[in-house]
Amino acid sequence: MDFEFSEEEVRFRESVQEFCKRYIEPRWVEIDEGGKIPLELIKKMGEQGLFMIPVSEEYGGMGGTITMAAIAIEEIAYHDPSVAVAVYALLNNGWPFIMEKYSLEDVKREILPKVARGEAFYGIASTESQGGSDVAGIKTLAIKKGDKWIINGEKTYISGVREIQELPQGGGYFLVAKTGKVEYGHRNITAFNLILKWDGKVREGWKPTLFEEIGRRGISTGAFTLEDFELEDKYRIGEENKGFYYLMEGFNVARILVAAATIGSGRWAIDQAIEWIRNRRLFEGRPISSFQGVSFRFSELYGELEAAKLLTYRAAWLADKIYIERDRKWREQDLNVPVALCKMKAPEATGKIYEELMKWYGAYAYTKDCNAFRGWIGTLSYLVGAEGAQNIMRIIIARDIIGREYVKG
Ligand SMILES: Cc1cc2nc3c(=O)[nH]c(=O)nc-3n(C[C@H](O)[C@H](O)[C@H](O)COP(=O)(O)OP(=O)(O)OC[C@H]3O[C@@H](n4cnc5c(N)ncnc54)[C@H](O)[C@@H]3O)c2cc1C
Numbered sequence: 001m002d003f004e005f006s007e008e009e010v011r012f013r014e015s016v017q018e019f020c021k022r023y024i025e026p027r028w029v030e031i032d033e034g035g036k037i038p039l040e041l042i043k044k045m046g047e048q049g050l051f052m053i054p055v056s057e058e059y060g061g062m063g064g065t066i067t068m069a070a071i072a073i074e075e076i077a078y079h080d081p082s083v084a085v086a087v088y089a090l091l092n093n094g095w096p097f098i099m100e101k102y103s104l105e106d107v108k109r110e111i112l113p114k115v116a117r118g119e120a121f122y123g124i125a126s127t128e129s130q131g132g133s134d135v136a137g138i139k140t141l142a143i144k145k146g147d148k149w150i151i152n153g154e155k156t157y158i159s160g161v162r163e164i165q166e167l168p169q170g171g172g173y174f175l176v177a178k179t180g181k182v183e184y185g186h187r188n189i190t191a192f193n194l195i196l197k198w199d200g201k202v203r204e205g206w207k208p209t210l211f212e213e214i215g216r217r218g219i220s221t222g223a224f225t226l227e228d229f230e231l232e233d234k235y236r237i238g239e240e241n242k243g244f245y246y247l248m249e250g251f252n253v254a255r256i257l258v259a260a261a262t263i264g265s266g267r268w269a270i271d272q273a274i275e276w277i278r279n280r281r282l283f284e285g286r287p288i289s290s291f292q293g294v295s296f297r298f299s300e301l302y303g304e305l306e307a308a309k310l311l312t313y314r315a316a317w318l319a320d321k322i323y324i325e326r327d328r329k330w331r332e333q334d335l336n337v338p339v340a341l342c343k344m345k346a347p348e349a350t351g352k353i354y355e356e357l358m359k360w361y362g363a364y365a366y367t368k369d370c371n372a373f374r375g376w377i378g379t380l381s382y383l384v385g386a387e388g389a390q391n392i393m394r395i396i397i398a399r400d401i402i403g404r405e406y407v408k409g
Helices: 007-023 025-034 039-048 066-079 084-102 105-116 161-166 243-279 292-324 332-366 372-384 390-402
Strands: 120-125 141-145 148-159 170-179 189-198 206-210 221-232
Touching: 007 025, 007 039, 007 066, 025 084, 025 372, 039 084, 066 084, 066 243, 066 292, 084 105, 084 120, 084 170, 084 243, 105 120, 105 170, 105 189, 120 148, 120 161, 148 170, 148 189, 161 170, 161 189, 161 206, 161 221, 170 243, 189 206, 189 221, 189 243, 243 292, 243 332, 243 372, 292 332, 332 372, 332 390
Parallel strands: 120 170, 141 170
Antiparallel strands: 141 148, 148 221, 170 189, 206 221
């Protein structure tokens, strides 16, 4: 058992920290208030190699690991605890990784280098208005006509809708749609590289709208309809009707990175807490950390974050064994529980830290001078459902540990 990061990983973390200190930390409040990550920052992040870390170098990636991607996302979120910049980066790490695995060569060469350079966005479009947790129930339909797919449907609560419109090259999504006919189940789902704006041109049949979010405002959330949207068959991802399984693989990677993001934000909250409870003095000048009602709770929360961190890097280590090293000792199903555990624990630990930090701040927390609320609401996005609802993580864990037949609803 080895609890140390390698020398390469330590150096990589330091280089990301240096970048974040210089380009992200001074702007994170402005990004959250303004509701936008500046395009020049996205470009700089691309130049720094913060997108597509686990993707092969031949497509513009770093040829790194999922552990390295988790390190980068954790650091980005520490320096922007609202997590918006980290979310932008994690989507453009996790989903291109799965896209690379199953897409055609010329499509990878067409899409991935632009995502790596921060000129185009590549996210995930799975959720529909009738309920994101029930992927088997999606209704977006792709019908094959000759060498094209005609796609009709609606996706909602999708990250990056505005960025696709604003980035010079555009971008798109790992889309899941029913093929043939809309029938409940996992088997007739196919995945596509849904290119919405490419080479600066918006493709016909795409109608986007934007939501006004309460938090992590730097990255947009929106919806879109597809009306007789035409997509060439070369953009299909892998085999027809296997899309559900590719989606689950994508979630395995993305959820580890989500956990890393909330850990970075939680670490920031812990540092703010230490500073505050040491210096806030009450009852004849005693630091509030000298009251056990404060310090005991601090210790518990610190422990929860440390536990979540171990779960997250254990899941990243295992994902590297399975997806990068292709170590036959492990099967993909072995990731189910470790990934669900870190996606369940990390946002919940960080959410609790923020709630307590706000109380330790007292009335100050309830003003916009105190930025803790930005981290709290940003983390909340992962408690209300982003990258999979918390109860869905509990279902995955219960199914694997107790047994599918004993927990069927
Ligand atoms: C900020 C933000 C960004 C997002 N970005 C994207 C994106 O880029 N792409 C994308 O595809 N989606 C995105 N989503 C959507 C996200 O994937 C969904 O929120 C998630 O899948 C849950 O779906 P839902 O919100 O429709 O809730 P529902 O699925 O309707 O669930 C509602 C509630 O019921 C609970 N629940 C559901 N089923 C069960 C069950 N069997 N047992 C117990 N409880 C259950 C859930 O835990 C939840 O609390 C984003 C969401 C947010 C908040």
